[in-house]
Amino acid sequence: MLHHLEIYVSNLDASHAFWANILAKIGYEETGRWGDGFTLSDGEDAYLTFVQVSEAYKSHLYHRCGVGLNHLASKSKAGMPSLR
Numbered sequence: 001m002l003h004h005l006e007i008y009v010s011n012l013d014a015s016h017a018f019w020a021n022i023l024a025k026i027g028y029e030e031t032g033r034w035g036d037g038f039t040l041s042d043g044e045d046a047y048l049t050f051v052q053v054s055e056a057y058k059s060h061l062y063h064r065c066g067v068g069l070n071h072l073a074s075k076s077k078a079g080m081p082s083l084r
Contacts, residue, residue, distance in 0.1 A: 012052040
């Protein structure tokens, strides 16, 4: 089950204006905000966190901390299965 997505963005204000408006149509609202980011959630499903990319990573063709998906996280009520 998807727990959350963390997305690094090049313009935090523009991203907030776009995503908060679009996701509000399906019940999401801002549930967290700090200097470099914000979180949108509907309180039940996966939440989305948007973070302003730092200057150090803006120009990289690819870097985990560059613009784009930083990570997605899953959760399981049953826990992790044995890998043996």
